[in-house]
Amino acid sequence: MRWHIPLDNSQYDDRHSLTDTHAAVAGFTAFLLKNADVKAHPEIVALAFWFRQANLVKISESIPFEGNGKKVKRVFHIAPANVDTVFMYSVLLSVLCANQNIVRVSQRSGEVTWLLVSLLREYLQTSEGQMLAPLISVVEYDAKHVSVTEKLSGWCDLRVLWGGDEAISAVSSIAPNTAQISFPDRYSVTLLQLNNNSNIKSIAEKFLTDLLPFTQQACSSPKAIYWLNTQPEYQQLFWKAVESRISQLTHHFETSHKVSQHILLQKLSAGLGLVLIQGTGSKPVSFAQVQNVGPIAHCKVKSLTAEILAAHDGNGLVIEKDIVSSGEIAFSSKLQTISYAVTGELTTPEGKFKRMVPLGKSLEFAQVWDGVDLLGEFW
Structure with missing residues (x-):
């Protein structure tokens, strides 16, 4: 088990300004687009473009702002090994709702995943990105370590599963009473x-x-x-x-x-x-x-x-x-x-x-994915 980005609970507060998280997410995508290594990976460029400032304004219209903050949810995301960037869409949408997130990435993940995680870790160390440090953590471990999945499932309020039918079925049997949304084979x-x-x-x-x-x-x-x-x-x-x-x-x-x-x-x-x-x-x-x-x-x-x-x-x-x-x-x-x-x-x-x-729009993400309103679930 390896923590690529541990949760920074020293900065943890159970109420976060949605305006601040919005600005920090916009800052992250701008940070990605300025990185020279990103240009060789259109998947990351597409991710950054989707979370650009103009689209964040549209996304925010679907978030039910209530005062300056909200009670933070704990969300446990399990990322797929074959689609390197999809987990970051759900993580950032959850962050826009000021939730605390732990992401489990597979040891079989590709180059794009590790680059994205590395850049996220670098951004969280900047003055603009520091406010996200209590909200995003990334851990890598083998799926056979069921006890880890069970512990993280017990920690969270919601589990988000991306992957094949068999993998999702296996995780669903662990702490089966955990609230979850899943995105299986399609x-x-x-x-x-x-x-x-x-x-x-x-x-x-x-x-x-x-x-x-x-x-x-x-x-x-x-x-x-x-x-x-x-x-x-x-x-x-x-x-x-x-x-x-x-x-x-x-x-x-x-x-x-x-x-x-x-x-x-x-x-x-x-x-x-x-x-x-x-x-x-x-x-x-x-x-x-x-x-x-x-x-x-x-x-x-x-x-x-x-x-x-x-x-x-x-x-x-x-x-x-x-x-x-x-x-x-x-x-x-x-x-x-x-x-x-x-x-x-x-x-x-x-x-x-x-x-x-x-045609040409097949891979473009949407906040309602596979019929699931992610913002609605994360709020």
Whole structure:
């Protein structure tokens, strides 16, 4: 167990000015944007931009100010290992409600998480950031140390869990009477419709904005493209535009992700009946049937189910399906985001999903996430 940032209880007061916490959060995001290392990590830039002063004003409109302060809640956040910045959104929203927060980060967390934690620790040592020292703490420990999770669950008023279904189920069984909100496994898809009037270059760039961060492992990263009444030649032009644009962008896909794509394709084929459009379904799917566009692989399938999409673990494999109606999307309670770019007006499809956003906006955070009003919970 390692405390990266311990709680500074020497400054602890059970009433904090919301105006002061607002200013300190704004100061932190400005501090991030001034750091040279941050520029290489668009995930952190996006975080800082979301908490910029203009957006903080909008967020504050949802906070029920009552005098100069409020009773502090204790919130225990458990961060996911595969999406490096998402925990900081919930932590900072909780801080805006003047709550005291402990965050458990995974030992498997990536470079972006550790950079963000390091910069937070540095900011808390500044005169502007000192007022947040009693409100934010970061601890790292192995999930097998159940007693630590139990102790921190006993400390808190609310537990916030980010992660896979199994991980959330395991934590939920520890101190089960603890009040909690959880964000389990989800999948997301893209709906595209192209014709001769489409700006295919722009659409390809927006698609990569949604797919490249977090190596396609975020819950809102598109795992599939549904081609709505789109002729093959326009689909081919799209992939050519993707290939051209991706060569100009920084990403974190490596050779190992190609191996992961191959393993995933075989798993979906053998276990869930995934059949490529070229295949007969009677033989194992061949990776040679998949088209490669730089680090991304894509393949057209005969059918696409919610079970297949829920089992998709990212790493750059894009499954494609031709449809004639948005009603053919694989809806389920696990479908989080439908990002879209269509040629005309799009009627909201009937079926279970969390949200629908324009292409390129899939990874943008919102204070109501997965149907949970975070500010409402944190107040």
